[in-house]
Amino acid sequence: MEIKDEGTSEEGQHFLPAAQAIDPEDTQFTSIQKIPNEPQLEFILACKDLVAPVCDRKLNTAVQISVIHPVEQTPTRYSSTEIVEGTKDPLFLTGVTFPSEYPIYEETRIKLTVYDVKDKSHDTIRTSVLPEHKDSPPEVGRRFLGSASFQVGELLKSKEQLLSLSLRTSDGGKVVGTIEVSLVKMGEIEDGDTDHITTDVQGQKCAVAYECTAPDSVSGKDNLPLLNAVLKNPVCKLYRFPTSDNKWMQIREQMSESTLSFHIPKELISLHIKEDLCRNQELKELGDLSPHWDNLRKNVLTHCDQMVTMYQEILTELSKETGSSFKSSSSKGEKTLEFVPINLHLQRMQVHSPHLKDALYDVITVGAPAAHFQGFKNGGLRKLLHRFETERRNTGYQFIYYSPENTAKAKEVLSNINQLQPLIATHADLLLSSASQHSPDSLKSSLKLLSEKTELFVHAFKDQLVRSALLALYTARPGGILKKPPSPKDSAEETSPQDEPPQLRRQDSIPHHSDYDEEEWDRVWANVGKSLNCIIATVDKLIESDSHHKEAGGGGTSKDGDTEPSLEESITPHPKEDWYEQLHPLILTLKECMGEVVSRAKQCLTFVLLQELAYSLPQCLMLTLRRDIVFSQALAGLVCGFIIKLHTSLHDPYFLQQLHTVGLIVQYEGLLSTYSDEIGMLEDMAVGISDLRKVAFKITEAKSSDDLPVLTGRREHYVVEVKLPATVFESLPLQIKEGQLLHVYPVLFNVGINEQQTLAERFGDVSLQESINQENFELVQEYYSIFMEKMPPDYISHFQEQNDLKGLLDNLHQNIQAKKRKNVEIMWLAATICRKLNGIRFTCCKSAKDRTSMSVTLEQCSILRDEHQLHKDFFIRALDCMRREGCRIENVLKNIKCRRYAFNMLQLMAFPKCYRPPEGTYGKADT
Numbered sequence: 001m002e003i004k005d006e007g008t009s010e011e012g013q014h015f016l017p018a019a020q021a022i023d024p025e026d027t028q029f030t031s032i033q034k035i036p037n038e039p040q041l042e043f044i045l046a047c048k049d050l051v052a053p054v055c056d057r058k059l060n061t062a063v064q065i066s067v068i069h070p071v072e073q074t075p076t077r078y079s080s081t082e083i084v085e086g087t088k089d090p091l092f093l094t095g096v097t098f099p100s101e102y103p104i105y106e107e108t109r110i111k112l113t114v115y116d117v118k119d120k121s122h123d124t125i126r127t128s129v130l131p132e133h134k135d136s137p138p139e140v141g142r143r144f145l146g147s148a149s150f151q152v153g154e155l156l157k158s159k160e161q162l163l164s165l166s167l168r169t170s171d172g173g174k175v176v177g178t179i180e181v182s183l184v185k186m187g188e189i190e191d192g193d194t195d196h197i198t199t200d201v202q203g204q205k206c207a208v209a210y211e212c213t214a215p216d217s218v219s220g221k222d223n224l225p226l227l228n229a230v231l232k233n234p235v236c237k238l239y240r241f242p243t244s245d246n247k248w249m250q251i252r253e254q255m256s257e258s259t260l261s262f263h264i265p266k267e268l269i270s271l272h273i274k275e276d277l278c279r280n281q282e283l284k285e286l287g288d289l290s291p292h293w294d295n296l297r298k299n300v301l302t303h304c305d306q307m308v309t310m311y312q313e314i315l316t317e318l319s320k321e322t323g324s325s326f327k328s329s330s331s332k333g334e335k336t337l338e339f340v341p342i343n344l345h346l347q348r349m350q351v352h353s354p355h356l357k358d359a360l361y362d363v364i365t366v367g368a369p370a371a372h373f374q375g376f377k378n379g380g381l382r383k384l385l386h387r388f389e390t391e392r393r394n395t396g397y398q399f400i401y402y403s404p405e406n407t408a409k410a411k412e413v414l415s416n417i418n419q420l421q422p423l424i425a426t427h428a429d430l431l432l433s434s435a436s437q438h439s440p441d442s443l444k445s446s447l448k449l450l451s452e453k454t455e456l457f458v459h460a461f462k463d464q465l466v467r468s469a470l471l472a473l474y475t476a477r478p479g480g481i482l483k484k485p486p487s488p489k490d491s492a493e494e495t496s497p498q499d500e501p502p503q504l505r506r507q508d509s510i511p512h513h514s515d516y517d518e519e520e521w522d523r524v525w526a527n528v529g530k531s532l533n534c535i536i537a538t539v540d541k542l543i544e545s546d547s548h549h550k551e552a553g554g555g556g557t558s559k560d561g562d563t564e565p566s567l568e569e570s571i572t573p574h575p576k577e578d579w580y581e582q583l584h585p586l587i588l589t590l591k592e593c594m595g596e597v598v599s600r601a602k603q604c605l606t607f608v609l610l611q612e613l614a615y616s617l618p619q620c621l622m623l624t625l626r627r628d629i630v631f632s633q634a635l636a637g638l639v640c641g642f643i644i645k646l647h648t649s650l651h652d653p654y655f656l657q658q659l660h661t662v663g664l665i666v667q668y669e670g671l672l673s674t675y676s677d678e679i680g681m682l683e684d685m686a687v688g689i690s691d692l693r694k695v696a697f698k699i700t701e702a703k704s705s706d707d708l709p710v711l712t713g714r715r716e717h718y719v720v721e722v723k724l725p726a727t728v729f730e731s732l733p734l735q736i737k738e739g740q741l742l743h744v745y746p747v748l749f750n751v752g753i754n755e756q757q758t759l760a761e762r763f764g765d766v767s768l769q770e771s772i773n774q775e776n777f778e779l780v781q782e783y784y785s786i787f788m789e790k791m792p793p794d795y796i797s798h799f800q801e802q803n804d805l806k807g808l809l810d811n812l813h814q815n816i817q818a819k820k821r822k823n824v825e826i827m828w829l830a831a832t833i834c835r836k837l838n839g840i841r842f843t844c845c846k847s848a849k850d851r852t853s854m855s856v857t858l859e860q861c862s863i864l865r866d867e868h869q870l871h872k873d874f875f876i877r878a879l880d881c882m883r884r885e886g887c888r889i890e891n892v893l894k895n896i897k898c899r900r901y902a903f904n905m906l907q908l909m910a911f912p913k914c915y916r917p918p919e920g921t922y923g924k925a926d927t
């Protein structure tokens with residue numbers, strides 16, 4: 001298991017070993033001026049006139065960058081450039097960046113060591129936090145050419161922000177060339193907007209030009225507390241790539257963990273415990289039941305109590321992980337971490353290119369939400385739930401069958417009752433207090449609120465389900481035996497086994513019962529409405545007679561028409577009487593009537609829930625657990641994605657409008673194969689993602705320093721409250737400020753790409769992937785229609801000019817229909833559609849480590865090519881740079897403590913070409 005404490009150093013690129021980490025507050029060294037959340041120092045490198053010790057072949061060079069902290073003498077390896085082949089004047093596309101958290105000062109020395117790489121498959125220029133002398137890898141496949149060093153302060157103060165240093169051999173004698181270090185200030189306008197260096201990159205002349213402005217939407221400074229509370233331990237990389245018009249674009253890649261990885265599962269488990277404890281209590285309060293049902297209830301309660309205990313234990317374990325923000329791929333099977341998403345990160349690419357605005361591209365990368373500890377022997381949720389439901393429907397002679405929709409409805413009504421009853425009681429008390437103050441205005445407004453809530457309450461029971469449940473419960477009480485056989489209509493729907501006890505029925509129908517007074521419920525229920533009407537009429541009369549009294553200076557007259565004649569007498573007010581005295585008994589009646597309705601409805605609906613649990617109890621609870629686990633992982637990712645999207649798009653009024661009128665599309669790219677265990681993972685993932693439709697967001701103003709999101713609700717419906725600082729909150733549209741719920745539309749497209757998928761395509765079955773893609777295509781189309789319908793016409797006409805969404809959707813549909821093998825075009829099109837619709841992007845495979853890394857780097861380079869004019873000859877080099885020295889190789893290191901993608905040659909041969917990593921970056925490791 002690998003859980004890291006917040007702020008502690010880890011083996012990775014950007015953090016010094018604990019012994020070297022220094023408290024920045026307590027230092028005698030000169031800090032580098034910082035912009036919050038921006039890297040402190042960034043530079044790029046180029047060499048000139050390198051001399052090869054032996055002229056056996058052309059040089060293939062790479063630079064290793066090491067840091068010498070002022071109090072230390074030994075260099076610590078920090079990062080490397082890519083290998084540039086066949087030139088003595090290499091210009092490196094991979095730069096160096098030190099994130100804001102890194103302990104670097106003007107006095108820090110940077111050592112640059114140039115190597116000639118003879119054999120890329122044995123490339124050993126590796127980054128680690130180990131001091132250079134410790135465990136130095138053997139010099140297999142490379143030879144040392146020369147090194148140089150400089151103090152950070154020298155670079156910062158240099159005239160042209162450029163140092164040209166001599167590279168010397170290890171004895172410090174012979175000069176073997178020069179290395180140029182150019183400071184990069186991304187997002188700042190340089191004096192004069194063109195070149196500092198013109199150099200030849202493999203025959204391409206490129207002007208190095210840094211001319212850019214960082215728009216607010218990119219920096220989002222007001223909103224930093226929100227992001228800082230959520231993102232942790234960033235890893236940053238810097239690149240420069242040529243554009244098709246031979247200018248440089250700069251790319252910053254960033255990968256951060258999220259505290260939400262642990263925060264959301266903890267919030268969610270607490271809610272499950274609350275929900276289940278409440279249900280267990282309601283089961284206990286169900287009253288007397290006949291022996292069959294009573295035994296069933298006892299059994300259910302024993303199991304349910306055990307489940308609650310288990311959730312409590314998991315929560316206790318997770319609560320010990322204070323400050324954790326990352327679960328590694330190697331911990332995916334750990335029982336106590338099952339609710340935590342695997343390897344969740346924000347993968348961000350920031351682009352600054354000449355003539356174009358700065359742009360940010362975010363993808364959330366995470367292991368497919370799946371129940372690894374429970375395993376996949378019997379498949380995943382999609383199959384298990386379907387099988388369970390079918391069996392339950394066909395085998396229910398121990399219980400009454402309610403469809404999943406009806407069970408969900410029962411839970412919803414129960415939850416509404418639990419919320420509304422105390423609310424109504426509060427409003428009723430407020431009405432009484434307005435009455436005692438004799439204040440007509442306050443009386444009117446209290447009455448308005450009371451009426452609204454009571455109407456909602458009455459409305460909540462307007463469902464056939466309540467009636468059918470009442471009768472079912474009646475028959476389950478001791479002695480509640482049906483005397484009549486079921487009506488022919490009912491028995492046509494359901495055939496009971498011959499030995500079935502007469503009172504046990506299946507299907508959502510109301511059996512007849514001669515002793516059962518069906519109208520009794522109607523009377524009890526209608527009484528709530530009637531007593532509210534009495535209150536309304538009384539208040540009207542009180543206010544009316546009060547105003548008459550004031551106008552006439554004497555007693556008032558009653559007005560006909562508003563009330564039932566029978567009530568008229570009792571509610572005729574006498575102005576001199578106390579308002580409170582008049583209303584108090586009516587309020588008591590309302591509360592009594594409501595209490596009666598609540599007690600009956602709660603019991604009968606709880607009886608419906610008992611049926612859900614009654615069939616195949618342990619499996620039923622294990623399925624709920626599995627679904628909770630998968631949902632928790634999916635939810636943690638979603639909340640992270642939502643907050644980041646909100647943060648980056650807050651300044652865009654159209655985005656905000658889209659957020660509250662349409663909602664956001666959330667697109668998941670799955671790379672799982674439809675073979676062996678990964679079928680089960682995909683089945684889990686598909687349900688987990690579709691369950692996210694039950695989630696809505698609400699934005700509130702942050703009142704305290706605790707900026708983390710808050711979760712409320714129950715299994716059928718959750719609300720995530722995201723808090724924004726007051727200044728930002730104020731600028732939001734009214735609808736959002738008023739707490740309107742913001743919806744999400746999750747969609748999943750999966751295309752297996754590895755050797756397992758080859759097997760599935762040749763000898764197995766790909767129907768799961770095909771149906772998921774088809775179903776989700778329909779969801780995207782649905783979202784697109786709502787988007788077109790609800791966004792303002794001026795926006796839509798501009799949108800249509802810029803994007804051919806219709807064409808992209810048609811193309812996606814054709815690709816899904818085409819049933820081509822490993823048709824990765826499906827994923828590219830789905831991702832493009834999502835980005836154009838301003839959605840949230842996710843990429844997932846089993847561990848979000850190897851295949852995901854190939855996919856996000858490919859996506860990043862494709863965006864650079866399609867949106868930022870990346871020079872076509874540099875597409876593969878850019879891809880190799882990102883895969884060799886970028887954030888994703890750090891992700892692999894972080895997960896398995898080894899900088900190698902876990903692919904062997906055989907696996908790679910099965911991958912579509914553009915998903916294969918560069919030589920020397922892959923190999924078998926213990927994953």
Ligand SMILES: O=P(O)(O)O[C@H]1[C@H](O)[C@@H](O)[C@H](OP(=O)(O)O)[C@@H](OP(=O)(O)O)[C@H]1O
Nearest residue numbers: 329845846847848849850851852902903927
């Ligand atoms: O078990 P071997 O034969 O080493 O195959 C690996 C695959 O090649 C990798 O693709 C898996 O990682 P991703 O799920 O991140 O792609 C990797 O997943 P893991 O890191 O969860 O073990 C392995 O399945």
